[in-house]
Amino acid sequence: MSKKPEDIFNFSETSDACVKCGKCIPVCTIHNVNADEVTSPRGFIDLLGAYQNGNLDLDKNAKDIFESCFLCTNCVDVCPKALPVDMIIEQVRSDIAQKFGIAWYKRAFFLLLRHRWLNDIAFKLGWTFQTCGFKIKADINSMNSRFNLPMLKTDRLFPSLMKISFLNSHKENIDNGGKRKVAIFIGCLANYNYKDIGEGLLEILEALEIDAFLAKDQKCCGAPAYFTGDFDTVDSNAKHNIEYFESFGADVEAIIIPEATCSAMLKIDYEHYFHDQPEWKERAIAIKDKIFMATEWLQHHTHLEQLLASKKKDTKIVTYHDPCHAKKMQGIHREPRNLISKNYNMVEMSDPNVCCGFGGVTMQTEKYHFAKAAGIPKAAMIKKTEADIVSAECSACRMQINASMGYADVKTVFKNPIELIAEALRK
Numbered sequence: 001m002s003k004k005p006e007d008i009f010n011f012s013e014t015s016d017a018c019v020k021c022g023k024c025i026p027v028c029t030i031h032n033v034n035a036d037e038v039t040s041p042r043g044f045i046d047l048l049g050a051y052q053n054g055n056l057d058l059d060k061n062a063k064d065i066f067e068s069c070f071l072c073t074n075c076v077d078v079c080p081k082a083l084p085v086d087m088i089i090e091q092v093r094s095d096i097a098q099k100f101g102i103a104w105y106k107r108a109f110f111l112l113l114r115h116r117w118l119n120d121i122a123f124k125l126g127w128t129f130q131t132c133g134f135k136i137k138a139d140i141n142s143m144n145s146r147f148n149l150p151m152l153k154t155d156r157l158f159p160s161l162m163k164i165s166f167l168n169s170h171k172e173n174i175d176n177g178g179k180r181k182v183a184i185f186i187g188c189l190a191n192y193n194y195k196d197i198g199e200g201l202l203e204i205l206e207a208l209e210i211d212a213f214l215a216k217d218q219k220c221c222g223a224p225a226y227f228t229g230d231f232d233t234v235d236s237n238a239k240h241n242i243e244y245f246e247s248f249g250a251d252v253e254a255i256i257i258p259e260a261t262c263s264a265m266l267k268i269d270y271e272h273y274f275h276d277q278p279e280w281k282e283r284a285i286a287i288k289d290k291i292f293m294a295t296e297w298l299q300h301h302t303h304l305e306q307l308l309a310s311k312k313k314d315t316k317i318v319t320y321h322d323p324c325h326a327k328k329m330q331g332i333h334r335e336p337r338n339l340i341s342k343n344y345n346m347v348e349m350s351d352p353n354v355c356c357g358f359g360g361v362t363m364q365t366e367k368y369h370f371a372k373a374a375g376i377p378k379a380a381m382i383k384k385t386e387a388d389i390v391s392a393e394c395s396a397c398r399m400q401i402n403a404s405m406g407y408a409d410v411k412t413v414f415k416n417p418i419e420l421i422a423e424a425l426r427k
């Protein structure tokens with residue numbers, strides 16, 4: 001992108017740059033489930049220009065509109081001017097949060113994300129009592145509510161909790177006798193809910209004789225807060241993580257992340273977020289070169305592909321979903337496919353690039369009807385492939401796709417590519 005963030009956040013300049021060609025509309029996730037010009041990329045840009053020029057009040061109606069974007073970046077991908085709709089929506093959500101405040105349950109959630117010790121306690125308590133309120137489906141790390149409550153319907157699948165988090169299950173330095181060393185940034189969902197991802201990553205590093213540093217002082221990347229406009233949490237977590245990465249960066253070859261959203265947040269969104277804090281922006285840029293999605297680094301910097309080629313082929317069929325934060329934001333889509341295809345038969349769904357409909361905390365709570373409507377076509381697409389497994393290097397996609405497959409009665413099982421690769425290495 002040639003534009004500087006400070007120009008991008010000038011909404012009226014971005015609005016003036018829109019040529020109203022409408023190319024973004026057919027691919028827009030929210031417009032596809034709510035066909036109204038105001039909830040389309042072109043509409044959002046127009047309204048943001050009007051807001052900056054003083055012609056639009058940030059009232060409840062405007063709040064409702066700006067909170068309807070899934071931040072999927074489909075529009076940015078096809079826009080001839082590459083107008084960053086997602087970034088300006090993220091920015092205006094901070095104004096919304098300041099004007100209207102943030103709902104108590106979101107504030108409570110973001111408070112947990114700011115303090116890992118508190119998060120550890122909350123998730124441990126959650127694990128202890130989860131069977132009281134939920135029916136556990138251990139085979140897919142998910143659970144259904146036993147009661148029909150406003151945001152906890154009995155037919156909706158949620159990720160279930162683990163007794164001990166991934167980071168608390170291992171020592172910080174794991175010596176695999178290698179001459180190489182990487183740090184792992186695990187992400188909250190893989191730490192507390194989908195623990196097999198981290199376990200698989202450790203198995204892969206062991207097979208490659210690469211030492212692992214678990215970077216236990218890492219905090220949530222801040223993405224859930226960023227997408228909700230809670231910039232205080234983003235500021236606190238981003239500065240902590242940058243300082244922490246600087247403290248050990250020289251000792252590791254890379255910081256690898258088996259999660260598209262965390263990786264995109266650390267590598268791309270930190271720089272955008274710090275557009276008006278030059279010192280921190282420079283520090284965010286300086287750490288970027290060490291940050292990789294796990295499959296990206298394993299594919300390009302190790303002999304994993306050759307190692308997998310020496311292992312048996314599994315008969316299971318895998319289809320791969322492209323997380324928005326992997327393909328569209330980081331250009332990562334070949335790497336997971338290259339690695340998975342060494343040991344599994346792959347079949348492509350009709351449009352792997354279509355957003356799963358996760359959309360962030362607000363979309364998963366107050367606006368869940370949109371997330372559900374966007375997710376069901378994805379589940380149908382997966383069903384049509386007749387694949388045994390659907391894979392994506394993103395646990396937010398996993399949470400949403402598992403829920404969507406639950407509604408559509410799709411029996412395909414979700415696995416992160418790291419879990420599939422680790423399974424292949426065991427054979």
Ligand code: SF4
Nearest residue numbers: 028069070072073075
């Ligand atoms: S980011 Fe996605 S949902 Fe939001 S305007 Fe763009 S295409 Fe539509």
Ligand code: SF4
Nearest residue numbers: 018019021022024079
């Ligand atoms: S594709 Fe870009 S330029 Fe065209 S209407 Fe959409 S935002 Fe405007």
